[in-house]
Every structure is written in C-alpha cells, then in structure tokens.
Amino acid sequence: EKSILVRDLADKMKINTTELISKLITLGVMANQNQELDFDTALLIADEFGFNVKLKETNVIDNNLESLDYEDKEEDLIPRPPVVTVMGHVDHGKTSTLDAIRNTRVTKSEAGGITQHIGASTININGQKVVFLDTPGHEAFTAMRARGANITDITVLVVAADDGIMPQTVEAINHSKNAGVEIIVAINKMDKEGANPDRIKQELTEYGLVPEDWGGDTITVPISAKKNEGIDELLEMILMVAEMQEYKANPNRKAVGTIIEAKLDKGKGPVATVLVQKGTLKFGDAVVSGCVSGKIRAMFDDKGKSVKKAKPSIPVQILGLSDVPESGDKIYVVDDEKIARNIAQKEQDKAKEEKVKKQENLSLDALFDSI
Ligand code: GTP
Ligand code: MG
DSSP states (O other): EEEEEEEHHHHHHHHHHHHHHHHHTTOOOOTTTTEEEEEEEHHHHHHTOOOEEEEEOOOOOOOHHHHHOOOOGGGEEOOOEEEEEEEEEETTHHHHHHHHTOOOOOOOGGGGGOOSSSOEEEEETTEEEEEEEEOOOOGGGGHHHHHHHOOOOOEEEEEETTTOOOOOHHHHHHHHHTTOOEEEEEEEEEESTHHHHHHHHHHHHHTTBGGGGSSBBEEEEOOOTTBBBSHHHHHHHHHHHHHHHOOOEOOOSSSSEEEEEEEETTTTEEEEEEEEESSEEETOOOEETTTTEEEEEEEEEEEEEEBBOOTTTTTTEEEEEEEEEOTTTTTEEOEEEEEEHHHHHHHHHHHHHHHHHHHHOHHHHHHHHHO
C-alpha cells in the first residue's frame, strides 16, 4: 500500500508541518510529523488545503529502469550545450523569435501559424552550440509546456509588448520556477504601435520577476522578431547565463533521454524525437521507453541529416521503435533488444494493472505529482 509521511506531504503542499498536524487533529487523526498517511487520508487533507487534485499521467518506471538513470560522478561530467526552451502565450511570437534566431522561416509553413509540436534545433552561436526547443502556445498543450520546463536549462519567456502577461505566460513562469530554470524575458513586438515595455516590466514584478534595470535580477531584452532587432542581445544574454551555470553531463555511459515528440509516420513507422540527457545515444542501441521498445535503425539530427550518435543535450529523431512512445516519457538504452522487450512488456502489464486500479482509486503517486 502506498503512503506518505506527514512532513513530506506538508513539504509538497508548501505548508507548515504543525499546520498540517493541527488539521489532521481536527479530522480526528492523531499524527506526528514522521507518521505515514494512507492514500485516502492524504487525499482528504490535500482537498482541505484547497489543492485541486487531478489525475496526472504518471510515468511509472520499473526499478530496473530507475537504476539505469543513475547519477554520474562529478569527475565524469563534461560541459554540454545548454537547452533553451522558448515559452509564452499563444501568438506572442515564440516561433518568430526562434526563426529570427536561426534566420529561417518556419512560421509560414506551419498550418495556421500554430506550432504543432515541440520543434528542436541546434544552433551555433559564436562557436557555442545551443539547443532550442519551441513550444506551442495553444491551451491544449499545457502538459507539453510543463514538460518543456523540466528538460530545459533556460526559459526564454516571450511576452508581446503590445499585449501583456497572459494566462500561459503565468503558466510558463510557474513551470520554470518550479523546475528551477533560469528565465530570460524577451519583450517582443517592440516595433508595434502600442508597445509598452514598462507595462510588461511592471506586470513581471507582480510575478516575482523584477527586471535588472529596476533593481532586480531578471534579465529582460526588448526585441522585434519581425524586424530582427534585439536578437543579438538576446543571444548574448543566453550565452552569459549558460556560461555562469556550466551545464554538464557524462557522455560515456548508456544514454538516457526524454521523448519530446513522437508520431506514426506512414512510411517510416513510429518516429520519435529524443533529447539526449545523459550518455551518448548510438545507432544500433537497444532502447525502451515506457511500453515501447526497439533498436535504433536510423537517426537524424535537427537538419534531417543522418547521424550515428548523439551526445548530451542533442535532439535527434530516431526510427526503429515497436510503437509510438509517449511524449515526456524517458527513454533508456539497455544491453540488448531482448532486455528492452522484457522491460517494455513489464511496463505494459503494469500499465494495465494501474488502469484497473485507477478506476477504483487515484494512485498516490498521481496525487502527489499533482500538488
Ligand atoms: P503559437 O505557436 O501559435 O503559440 O504562436 P507563437 O508564439 O509561436 O507566435 P508566432 O511566432 O507564430 O507569431 C504570431 C504572430 O505575431 C504572427 O503573425 C507573427 O508575424 C507576429 N509577430 C511575431 N513577432 C512579431 C514582432 O516582433 N512584431 C510584429 N509586428 N509581429 C510579430
Ligand atoms: Mg509557435
């Protein structure tokens, strides 16, 4: 049976342990901070504190898999490119900003101008590789954006200067803060009549982001993606933040990454874009991601060029999976295909079991992941 310690639950809800204990007492539960609470009690308590408990898709990972995701020793770590995710409200100019950065024109080819998926590109800035992820602003993609914040090092928060902080801007701020990600604000559409950067800065302070020129430590850069203005300054700031943080990973181990997008291609079969996080992903590797397993039989970089390996921070498209994996799931390299198949099978059995359980009961993991 699943349970959680009183103090851990208090921690998750960011409330005082004593406050939680008092509440438990009023509900007739005598508990100290090291006591275990069962699922029902925890659910009740979370509700009492106004947490909207929603069922979240949980990525239940077998112990075997968890052990594959081990932490590296400090001495094995070497610098890797920073991963930058562009976030912000719908139509505030995320894709345009990325376009300006790589001087291409992706926006025009996108159906309806709405970004359909997380695009990934590796860009060379003054000899330093930086990986950029685009995120769609449509409300239906909230979950994707949440994931974006967890695989990213730096968030470029795009806010339209003629609009302001909107619901998805707030969401992006919260996700980034929760994930401990650095935020750089790009105040976009400066060319537009009605552009009011001071108003944006004022609004930012309301969310705890005090601009540097106002005495805080949030970097803000006025840009016009359309006119290609301020882009160099933005890139400079990205490089500066990246330099201070010194992102590192161990390329010499079995790879672990995250699926950032996946689909079924009529000709190629299941196709997945993977952001490698640890180790080096190689052609021929046996992999498992949730209930899906396979062997990498082709790998392409962001320009569509065939590659044989991908180091940490590098996004690659892979072919050879048995099925379409879930975006946001981790992907692990294992010793051989048979092991991959076995783990995937176990995950599948577990998923079936979970599904049955979920109908009767929310899983405790789901509860705690959502508060
Ligand atoms: P979603 O992916 O749909 O959330 O949108 P997005 O944030 O990627 O915005 P996108 O780059 O597609 O731009 C939305 C609209 O704003 C387009 O019509 C762009 O041409 C316009 N736009 C973007 N940047 C600027 C800018 O700096 N100035 C002006 N005037 N228009 C801009
Ligand atoms: Mg877009």
